[in-house]
Amino acid sequence: LTLDLRDPGRAAGQIAAFAAKHPLHAIIPTDDETAVVAAAASARLGLPHNPPEAARAARRKDELRRILHAARVQTPRYSVMTLDHDPAASALKQGFPVVLKPTFLAASRGVIRADNPEQFVAAFRRIEALLHEPDILGKGGDAARLIVAEEFVPGVEVAVEGLLIGGRLKVLALFDKPDPLDGPFFEETIYVTPSRLAAGIQDAIATTTASAGRALGLREGPVHAELRVNDRGPWLIELAARSIGGLCSRALRFGTGLSLEEVVLMHALGRSVEEIQREPRPAGVMMIPIPHAGVLRGVSGVAAARRVPASTTSRSAPPSAGRSCRCRRDRRTSASSSRARTARRRSRAPCGRRTPGCRSRSSPTPNPSRVLALRGQAARNPATPINLCGMLVASIGSARSDGRRADHERGIIHLMSHILFICSGNTCRSPMAAGIARRIFGQSHLIVSAGAGTSGGDGAATNAASGRIMCERPEGTPQAAGRCVK
Known part of the structure; x- marks a missing residue:
């Protein structure tokens, strides 16, 4: 099944038609773009979901700011410019420092601080060039002609990993970002949890995140929020209707060893996760430092790092x-x-x-599925391609007897959590996960969407029932629009 993510309504219809033959129990988005399609499809199928307009607003930084200001959630002041604006004239109306960013991209792509009018114009032109990249034009639609300028908020930065359960926020982890993130680019460096902030500040962060979710109308599933904290309290910078990106979820384990993806899938499948807590041990993620733009050629020192007592070291080879x-x-x-x-x-x-x-x-x-530091590289070089995550559809086969149902569901949760994790990189297009699904769980189904608007042309999808890779162009896509990367 190949989906064009530029048209959520049509994609939702395709999923609904698929579900008529293969009943589905959960739809899990893994990135900002698929969150809109997942919400629309879940609404059609009557599955627990976020309102599609809420998922859309969370993806759009201009809409996010407008809604949060209306709800009186503390967030930066902002203005929106089109690419037709004269940046030199716009700079004269700004207070400095200011941060410029596209309205719909993730992973810090095109997020640039400017401290004066000259830097403002340079940042505008750099983002303008980024937005003219063919894959971004197709991905963003009208939003690819907009740039947000917002006040720079000084302070420490934190990240919240949470789960919305009937509109109530359950905080799964609060990450400190100990390195100062003051620009001009905002590549990620280090995440550590548990947070060392005072309990009262942590409560205020959770309250602000929950208020932002309510303001947007989000009700179910994972959320990932970025906030800054200073003497005025927490400021909501970003809120996404998805879990943390890249390989960072490897730092988190819950209960008796559940991964973050398993917790998300358990919730989506109707299992109770109210009592699940993160394991009582510190964890951290370090992105590869990016001193300048370039191509990652290798990683060394991993063996020595693994010999550090009481530590677990994980990496993905470049x-x-x-x-x-x-x-x-x-x-x-x-x-x-x-x-x-x-x-x-x-x-x-x-x-x-x-x-x-x-x-x-x-x-x-660098392959994003193998390189932890892609977010940082993209921040330094906004033209760096970011690969697309897919969308998972988990199905529990109804032919199983009641006595084996629980074990079967547990197996599906494990299987799908692994696929969900793999799909945070280019291996969404690998047949490995589909082959496992075909051999072990013939009634499970996986949809990996890489539609025409996101892969630069043709879409690629994995069919778990047959274990095959299929490539096709969505209807109406011209032959020269791009290629299907298998």
């Missing part, structure tokens, strides 16, 4: 240096390695040949 190739079934290897030779033999064509499902590239872009 692509090899040198010329690389993405061949069939999402293989990506160094052309000089034995793995590359094996991949070429299996694909029946050398990586340098222009064959379906195989592309050569002399200067590889």
